[in-house]
Amino acid sequence: MMATRLNLEEIGKLAGVSRSTVSRVINGESNVSPEARARVEAVIAETGYRPHAAARSLASNRTGVVGLVIPSAVATLFDDPYFGRLILGVSNATQLAGTTLSLFLFREESEESAIGSRVIGPGLVDGLIVTATRMGDPLIDELVDVGMPFVIVGRPDDGRPVFSVDADNRGGARCAALHLASHGYRRVGMISPPSNTTAGVDRRAGFLEGAADADLDVSGLLHEGDWSEASAHAAMAQMLESSSVEAVFVGSDRMAVGALRAIREAGLRCPEDVAVISFDGLLPPSQTMPRLTSVAQPVTDVGERAAALLNAVIEGELTTPEQIVLPTELVIRESCGTTEGNSS
Amino acid sequence: MMATRLNLEEIGKLAGVSRSTVSRVINGESNVSPEARARVEAVIAETGYRPHAAARSLASNRTGVVGLVIPSAVATLFDDPYFGRLILGVSNATQLAGTTLSLFLFREESEESAIGSRVIGPGLVDGLIVTATRMGDPLIDELVDVGMPFVIVGRPDDGRPVFSVDADNRGGARCAALHLASHGYRRVGMISPPSNTTAGVDRRAGFLEGAADADLDVSGLLHEGDWSEASAHAAMAQMLESSSVEAVFVGSDRMAVGALRAIREAGLRCPEDVAVISFDGLLPPSQTMPRLTSVAQPVTDVGERAAALLNAVIEGELTTPEQIVLPTELVIRESCGTTEGNSS
DNA sequence: TACGCTCCTGAGAGCGCTCCCATGAGAGCG
DNA sequence: CGCTCTCATGGGAGCGCTCTCAGGAGCGTA
Numbered sequence: 129m130m131a132t133r134l135n136l137e138e139i140g141k142l143a144g145v146s147r148s149t150v151s152r153v154i155n156g157e158s159n160v161s162p163e164a165r166a167r168v169e170a171v172i173a174e175t176g177y178r179p180h181a182a183a184r185s186l187a188s189n190r191t192g193v194v195g196l197v198i199p200s201a202v203a204t205l206f207d208d209p210y211f212g213r214l215i216l217g218v219s220n221a222t223q224l225a226g227t228t229l230s231l232f233l234f235r236e237e238s239e240e241s242a243i244g245s246r247v248i249g250p251g252l253v254d255g256l257i258v259t260a261t262r263m264g265d266p267l268i269d270e271l272v273d274v275g276m277p278f279v280i281v282g283r284p285d286d287g288r289p290v291f292s293v294d295a296d297n298r299g300g301a302r303c304a305a306l307h308l309a310s311h312g313y314r315r316v317g318m319i320s321p322p323s324n325t326t327a328g329v330d331r332r333a334g335f336l337e338g339a340a341d342a343d344l345d346v347s348g349l350l351h352e353g354d355w356s357e358a359s360a361h362a363a364m365a366q367m368l369e370s371s372s373v374e375a376v377f378v379g380s381d382r383m384a385v386g387a388l389r390a391i392r393e394a395g396l397r398c399p400e401d402v403a404v405i406s407f408d409g410l411l412p413p414s415q416t417m418p419r420l421t422s423v424a425q426p427v428t429d430v431g432e433r434a435a436a437l438l439n440a441v442i443e444g445e446l447t448t449p450e451q452i453v454l455p456t457e458l459v460i461r462e463s464c465g466t467t468e469g470n471s472s
Numbered sequence: 473m474m475a476t477r478l479n480l481e482e483i484g485k486l487a488g489v490s491r492s493t494v495s496r497v498i499n500g501e502s503n504v505s506p507e508a509r510a511r512v513e514a515v516i517a518e519t520g521y522r523p524h525a526a527a528r529s530l531a532s533n534r535t536g537v538v539g540l541v542i543p544s545a546v547a548t549l550f551d552d553p554y555f556g557r558l559i560l561g562v563s564n565a566t567q568l569a570g571t572t573l574s575l576f577l578f579r580e581e582s583e584e585s586a587i588g589s590r591v592i593g594p595g596l597v598d599g600l601i602v603t604a605t606r607m608g609d610p611l612i613d614e615l616v617d618v619g620m621p622f623v624i625v626g627r628p629d630d631g632r633p634v635f636s637v638d639a640d641n642r643g644g645a646r647c648a649a650l651h652l653a654s655h656g657y658r659r660v661g662m663i664s665p666p667s668n669t670t671a672g673v674d675r676r677a678g679f680l681e682g683a684a685d686a687d688l689d690v691s692g693l694l695h696e697g698d699w700s701e702a703s704a705h706a707a708m709a710q711m712l713e714s715s716s717v718e719a720v721f722v723g724s725d726r727m728a729v730g731a732l733r734a735i736r737e738a739g740l741r742c743p744e745d746v747a748v749i750s751f752d753g754l755l756p757p758s759q760t761m762p763r764l765t766s767v768a769q770p771v772t773d774v775g776e777r778a779a780a781l782l783n784a785v786i787e788g789e790l791t792t793p794e795q796i797v798l799p800t801e802l803v804i805r806e807s808c809g810t811t812e813g814n815s816s
Numbered sequence: 817t818a819c820g821c822t823c824c825t826g827a828g829a830g831c832g833c834t835c836c837c838a839t840g841a842g843a844g845c846g
Numbered sequence: 847c848g849c850t851c852t853c854a855t856g857g858g859a860g861c862g863c864t865c866t867c868a869g870g871a872g873c874g875t876a
Contacts, residue, residue, distance in 0.1 A: 135833080136832065136833065147833085148834090151834065155834085180832055182831085183831070183833040183834090184832080184834080186833070186834090187832075187833040188834055
């Protein structure tokens with residue numbers, strides 16, 4: 129059984145054709161006679177031959193691998209269900225495209241610079257999907273410089289034209305504000321994601337836009353978290369202490385959990401005393417009490433679209449940057465209060 | 473800036489040596505004169521040269537890539553914090569070793585057979601880490617057949633000698649049973665992970681062992697879930713309905729969430745009416761009410777050890793199979809009741 | 817002075833593929 | 847019947863490395 133690797137030449141010999149013809153069959157080129165093709169395919173099927181990836185890469189200068197880069201402190205990363213879903217989406221798409229997914233997680237920003245020497249330099253990938261970029265991330269410049277195809281999950285912080293896929297953070301947040309307004313709440317706060325992320329900036333902007341449209345009173349109620357439960361817990365506690373809040377829009381599921389806890393610990397009830405809407409919609413609803421109303425973003429879809437887009441860029445099908453924004457959806461559960469009591 | 477790729481030959485020319493000497497320097501071989509080495513290193517530093525991975529793979533028959541295989545229905549996979557942590561651990565170790573991590577997620581078992589033709593055939597990886605294997609998984613046979621180095625996260629279901637890294641499921645579960653006993657509970661149930669997984673088998677066996685040692689009454693209280701919250705919710709509800717339970721050991725964090733909800737919905741309190749201990753210890757404690765006492769398993773460590781072990785196997789440093797079992801740790805919080813009232 | 821030894825070095829071959837070009841067979845046309 | 851044009855095919859070259867081997871320099875020893 130210790131079958132030594134077959135190569136194109138040997139397959140050719142078995143099928144009575146040359147290396148070149150076998151290569152043409154494998155790569156689906158059209159200029160091969162039906163008989164030759166059939167014979168080659170038969171031999172491939174019965175030998176289980178697979179072309180050697182490294183040899184192929186070397187000759188064609190294409191690896192068939194895409195990388196998913198997750199910079200930023202990653203240690204606690206997977207406490208947030210976001211990244212798992214994203215990976216899943218990307219994996220689905222690469223599977224479909226027949227490419228391979230490599231994962232590059234970085235614990236500190238300093239490690240991130242290794243992308244150049246460890247990934248780009250050796251030519252490990254054909255392209256990269258880059259997530260969770262902070263504002264002013266130098267990685268993007270580097271990628272542009274070396275001409276490496278890439279897609280950003282999120283959006284470029286400086287509006288420069290690059291390929292990107294994002295959820296409609298702004299629209300979703302606006303919708304959350306309007307929904308809270310429709311319940312009759314007027315004193316409405318927000319605990320936003322960090323302002324050094326585009327998601328943080330956009331969700332906050334969308335919320336403020338909606339609040340302005342609905343004439344909500346947000347004075348003194350705008351806080352910022354760092355994606356962690358603890359940060360939102362602290363922000364919520366502070367908000368409850370200093371002023372009368374009727375409802376809060378919390379910038380992520382995970383932070384909402386912290387906010388709910390703060391409300392509970394203050395002896396208040398959600399939604400009766402303080403209503404909550406979160407962003408993400410990734411948490412299994414039964415995991416919180418009450419079940420969270422959230423602006424759900426299609427994270428898996430984002431991953432799939434990003435990978436598909438990257439593929440198109442690599443294939444050279446797309447050359448002018450494209451920004452894809454996927455819609456969010458308001459999923460109404462209990463934490464925002466019942467609409468009945470307060471329809472406007 | 474459009475620097476065309478440098479190669480060994482050119483670096484050699486710049487340093488006044490041959491391709492071979494440059495190669496020796498890069499691969500850290502000892503038989504190079506200090507002067508030559510210094511000159512080469514200087515040139516490499518100033519040019520930023522990196523050897524081409526594909527060329528290297530082709531010539532050396534080594535890819536520098538390890539694959540992480542997660543078979544089984546993966547769609548809901550990331551609802552469980554387990555896999556994120558595992559990926560993190562593996563990533564840490566590969567980063568350290570300077571190798572690349574590729575991820576292979578499969579949605580259905582049918583896709584899993586693609587490992588052979590899509591991964592092993594083309595020679596994409598030097599070795600594989602295989603997780604979540606169900607009992608009787610044919611993938612293992614295939615890997616053994618083709619001589620691909622691999623490490624199982626978990627343990628082989630048939631006790632065959634392969635490399636594996638696992639948490640001490642049995643010991644941890646036993647410990648949980650004993651701890652519940654130490655609180656004075658006698659009617660103690662279990663909701664175990666599926667019995668077609670080794671984790672399910674082992675946790676159940678450990679629990680029964682501990683229960684027997686402590687003379688607990690488990691009759692009619694042994695249920696099985698499928699890792700999902702819903703399955704545990706149903707099992708718990710049924711348990712509460714049909715008999716008087718004082719405490720339950722639930723086979724995973726995620727399932728414990730379901731069980732807690734069932735207890736709450738039955739109008740009972742945890743831990744006053746029914747105490748709960750879970751397995752995993754991955755959930756942020758504040759995410760549940762009450763905070764869960766759990767048998768914590770070192771998932772990230774498991775990932776790291778698995779990757780390190782695989783590396784050793786690939787390097788040929790290890791040839792006789794090794795089973796590594798990492799200890800679990802009982803983390804006591806509120807859901808098991810206070811010890812004071814019931815010390816035995 | 818000559819011989820052996822070790823140590824460093826360079827050159828050739830080859831990994832398995834793709835790409836390009838030359839060739840030959842056949843079809844279509846005047 | 848000869849010409850061109852198309853299409854299928856095979857072979858050479860080369861991608862950038864590693865590996866092996868031969869040779870030269872330098873040293874010590876007889």
